[in-house]
Amino acid sequence: MNLLFVHQNMPGQYRELVNWLARRGGHQIVFLTQRRNAPELDGVRTVVYRAHHEAAQDGYGLSKVWEDAAGAGVGAALAVRQLEAETGFKPDIVIGHAGWGELTFLKDVWPDVPVIGFFEYYYNLTGGLVGFDPEDPVSDHAGFFARARNVVPTMNIESVDIGQCPTVWQRDRFPASFHDRLYVCHDGIRTDRLSPDPDVSLALGRLDRPLTRDDEIVTYVARNLERTRGFHILMRALPRILEERPRARILIVGGNETSYGETSTHPGGLRGEMEAELGDRVDWDRVHILGRVPYADFCRIVRLGRCHIYLTMPFVLSWSLLEAMSMQATVVASDVAPVREVMTHGKTGLLVDFFDPDALAAQVIEVLARPADFAELGAAARAHVVSEYDFETRCLPVHLSKINDLVPARLRLDLPG
Template sequence: MNFLFVHQNMPGQYRELVQWLAATGEHRIVFLTQRQKPPKFEGVQTVIYKPHHKPKTDAYGLSKVWEEATGAGFAAAIAARKLDVEHGFKPDIVIGHVGWGELTFFKQVWPDVPIIGFFEYYYRLYGGPVNFDPEEPVNEHTPFLLQARNATPLANLPVIDRGLSPTYWQRDCFPEEFHDKIYVCHDGVRTDQLTPDAGASLTLGRLDWPITRDDEIVTYMARNLERMRGFHQFMRALPGILEARPNARVLVIGGNEVSYGAKSKQPGGLRAEMEAEVGDRVDWDRVHFLGQVPFESYKSIIRLSRCHIYLTMPFVLSWSLLESMSMGATIVAADVAPVREAMTHGKTGLLVDFFDPDALAAQVIEVLERPQEFAHLGKAARDHVVREYDFLTKCLPRHLEEINALVPEEKRIVLP
């Protein structure tokens, strides 16, 4: 079968699916992306395109996102037509993310080619990150900006033949008229590769010895250290944790940029802002900011963690939560709807109020004091992820079922 994947930041949600399809050796796979240095997957042809147009920095706010989406969508369509005309490639199916407009004009290129579109998030005035944190107040223009921001998924609903959302919470953020067209299935977690490891160790530049599971390690991870992922609440919990546990060390993974929401006004970003707020109440010698680390290092860090903290506003569920569960971590997480879909308090993890750093600290301290009493949570968390989110046994069959429903019978993929 001929597959065309489309995602501005290859591979996005398709890391496992693309590699599995390529490994069969039975398909021609092209990946269309804006990413200038995308990862190289054997058996996958990467095509890089540049947006046809980008809005100016001071472009009109209500149309700026749509202007950028149409610029990306038109360029992607031109690149697709070039694949057809110049290289003789016509896909049997197109699979891509609708959020940046890349799929918007694909039916102008191939009216008869089915499209599965990834519907990640629909912005709402209530029930998501907007209007959630009092420290990030909205203004009278917010409802208009959110509605305008949703123009892209609204325009893509009639374009795609089938939609996909990774969780029910994300699907249900969209208007009800979307729901019948969107199936729910996570990207999938390679639980066969993300396993617990009692022998995990890591060498830190500041220490003369490797840390292991014998050490009292607390971990926090986010792509970037930002409010959307509760970094400010995590930092407010640190003084209590470190005071109560004098042997604890805290390992923090994440960059200092902003993926979601507004930037901190403090020079040095939110990290600098929060360091100034908690000040000398934290023993900084025991806090290690590691930045964005290689995937193998990240796995070692989670595997040796005695207590892993996952915080988020009600928003897109991070891959790291399910990955940490798969590696058997004892997790203290924010008690918000998307997390509750994946984790049950007292059974597969521990949930705390996002806005109560004292409660967060108390729960982490309890885990550090009596780790054996909470060890069953990590095993149960892994069992749950294996059962509900495993790529090979759960998610892959579901995705192939949806793909097969849109292509001719002779093209359908049969699992070995």
């Protein structure tokens, strides 16, 4: 089969699916992306395209999202048209992210080629990011901006044959009129690779010996240290955690940018803002802010922790939560709807009020003080992820079935198992 994958930041949600298809052999796989430093994947041809147009920085705010998406869509369409002219490649199916506009005009190039789109988030004025945080009050124009952002998925639902949402909560952010066109299935977690390791260790530059599972380690991971992922709440919980647990160390992973929501006005970003707010109330010698780390180091850090903190506003669920659960971490997480979909308080993890750093601190302290009393949570969390989110046994068969529904019988993929 000829497959075209499309994602602005290759490989994105398609890492496992693309690699699985490439390993099977017999397919011609092309990946279209804007990412100039895209990883080289065995058996996959990478095609880097440029947006045909980008909105001006001082452009009209309500139209900039669509202007960028239209430029990305035209750029993608021109790129695949050129690819076909030069190589003869025409896909039997297109699978791509619908959020940035790349899929918008592909049917104009190939009207007869089926498209599966990834639909990640739809902005509403209730139940999600907008209006959740009292420190970021809703403006009179919030509704205008939410509707403007939703132009892209609204147009792309008509540009695909079917769409995918990774969770029920994310599906339900979209209008009911979308639901018959969306199937719910997570991208999938490699639980076969993400298991606990009692012998894990990690060397840090300012320590004279590697950290091990015998140490009292708290971990926190996010792409960026930002409000949407509760970094400010974590930081406000640190003084009490470090005071009551004098041997504890906090390992924090994440960049100092903003992916979602409000950007800090502090010159040092939200990290600098919180360090200034906390001052000498924190023993900074026991706080290790590691920035972004390679995936293997992320896994070592999570496996090392006695307690893993996952905080998020009601928003897209991070892969890192399910990965931490797969590695049998004892997770303390924010009690919001997308987390409750995958975690049950007292059974597979511990949930606390997002806005209560004292409650977060108290729960973490309890786990650190009595780890054996909470060990069953990690085991149950792993069992749940294996059962519901494992890539090969749970998610892959669903995705392959959706592909098979759209291609001729002669091209259908064999399902695993």
